[in-house]
Amino acid sequence: MSDDLRDLPLRERKKLRTRRALAETALRLFTERGYDATTLDDLCDTVEVSKRTFFRNYRSKEDVALAADSDLWSAYLDYVATLKLDGPLLETLRVALDTTLGAMDPDWDRRFLATRALSEGVPALQAHSLGYCQETTRAIVETVTEGARTDVDRMRLQLTVEIFVAAWHTASLQWTAQGAQGGRDTLMKLVEETFAMIPDALTCSA
CATH class of the missing domain: 1.10.10.60 (Homeodomain-like)
Incomplete structure (x- = not known):
């Protein structure tokens, strides 16, 4: 067992x-x-x-097809809800993601990759994935709001969470594009590197 x-x-x-x-x-x-x-x-x-x-x-059928995504973010939200939120929020969210990724079952990598490959050819799954991403973003905002020790500036919080989600999306796309070489350790390293790029990205010129 x-x-x-x-x-x-x-x-x-x-x-x-x-x-x-x-x-x-x-x-x-x-x-x-x-x-x-x-x-x-x-x-x-x-x-x-x-x-x-x-x-x-x-x-729904779309929901079960994307179970690897929901498994990750359900575990993430459960973990964030246990945290005492203080200090820079973006870093707190990143560290929580690192912890959650490390705790996923050993087979999660395979399921996540297979889900991404399946989604690429199915418009209904792409649309559902976007909707789920929006739901997850709202859920993170609500979880942080409930766990914050002080009043939260809702607009700044929303922007921070959107940046967090975008960074995860960028790192995971890079990982799958590389064929997931290096396994989850590489994914977690790419997440760390992507978050480190955020300050430069905010001042990037065309």
């Missing part, structure tokens, strides 16, 4: 196993058969669960 399941109650372990089985199977079927050619009925039949069970775990 994996370490992240060992300490959970039996009901939660079963629920997490079902969620993982749906995500793994969806990614495999979408890759092998094609996203449009694979129906939710196909997915549910393969995993041997009902559609009702599917919708208890994921909101």
